[in-house]
Amino acid sequence: MSLLRAKIQDVFNEPGCEKNRCKDAKARKVGCSTPLTPGAAAGGCAFDGAKIVLQPITDVAHLVHGPLACEGNSWDNRGAASSGPTLLRTSFTTDLTELDVVMGQGERKLFKGIREIKEAYGPPAIFVYPTCVTALIGDDIEAVCQRAAEKFGLAVVPVNAPGFAGSKNLGNKLAGEALLDHVIGTAEPDDPGPYDINILGEFNLSGEFWLVKPLLDRLGIRVRACIPGDARYFDIACAHRARAAMVVCSTALINLARKMDERWGIPFFEGSFYGITDTSDALRNIAELLVKQGADPEILGRTEVLIAEEEAIAWKKLAAYRPRLAGKRVLLNTGGVKSWSVVHALMEIGIEIVGTSVKKSTVEDKERIKQILKDDNHIFEQMAARELYAMLSEHKADILLSGGRTQFVALKAKTPWLDINQERQHPYAGYDGMVELVRQIDLAIQNPIWCQVREPAPWDCQPAVGEELPRTKSENVTLHAVQEFSGTTAADFGEC
The missing domain is CATH 3.40.50.12380 (Nitrogenase MoFe cofactor biosynthesis protein NifE, C-terminal)
Known part of the structure; x- marks a missing residue:
């Protein structure tokens, strides 16, 4: 645990950011983000963050040492695509039970799991992730990984980022430290080049x-x-x-x-x-x-x-989308690099940004947003679901770009929504990705379903006794289609 505390302190002493280079030595030790109280994991735990960074490595076996639910919660939590190996899609866990904890069988079970993966799949490396339970009972992950690497002749990498260590962002950084300590620099390429x-x-x-x-x-x-x-x-x-x-x-x-x-x-x-x-x-x-x-x-x-x-x-x-999207208002509820890069991308084609969240953004990200928007009033540190719903229901935005967790707020407010986070189904990077993003926004905003769902329901406008129930727009469209087919006139059906 002392080693983990030292690693966490080193991670937060981050002078690499451009803004941090302008600070004094004391302020620079704070790093890009503030350490959270252990266990107060905002937006995910450290274990989840480490899996996010390392899971997309396609030919590596990712073994979670802990209860079954830990792996079930984090497996394939991002739509990272692979052009070759698919071993990252296979879930590996030691499935630690209460009996294993009581009898002290955790390290033995981990070693056995590494051996089974080696024999069944033969990967070039196995990444081992301790969880809260195995870290608290004191399983020596580093010793087991070192012994397994010597025994089986492959790289076994301990990723020391148990969930209680802190936030998801901390887990991201601890995963980077694991690559530095155990992976990068352990092999030499045959053909290094200047490009x-x-x-x-x-x-x-x-x-x-x-x-x-x-x-x-x-x-x-x-x-x-x-x-x-x-x-x-x-x-x-x-x-x-x-x-x-x-x-x-x-x-x-x-x-x-x-x-x-x-x-x-x-x-x-x-x-x-x-x-x-x-x-x-x-x-x-x-x-x-x-x-x-x-x-x-x-x-x-x-x-x-x-x-x-x-x-x-x-x-x-x-050019074809400019007149269709000119003046449309977009609300962004995301974080990180997307909080400013997507804002800049949309403003290039004339879309108005009514707000962007910066909950998971660094100080540098926030500075970039201020330079782009020129107005702090469009920056939200955190927006509760109630506030988000109120803003959308008052038609202050034409579309919401966010992750899947807030899509139902937009749908309840009868507002178009587009997934911009890791669960998205379309790529938005590069020149072609920008065209695809604009196309998806146009499809979402121009979808005729929004005209229908915003109409009052028939039971909300009951006619008086003897009056005919008013028809909706969709019913009028159907009526005119019937007229054209049957050759009748509007007089035969009554006024719409």
């Missing part, structure tokens, strides 16, 4: 990274490791040989980027692939970093040519 980069904090949700990677391929830039989206264990082990790095979700893996810069001299920048302008800026920054690291400066010219071609295509596709 190798790492992408950190990209989860390949709904295959989003597959919309960005072709752009890098056209520039001759190779992604040495995308951590964790669609990643392979060997690629991450060789990530220390990249020449530059881009951090997509700074609140999750900024500590990983900083320490890789300190140990192996890999410079990084924070960027986004959401929106046309941000995608272009990200490509430029990658090219500039590679040139500073020794790459041929001609890549800068090729990057500008690619950007000009892709932007022209994207703006041409978006």
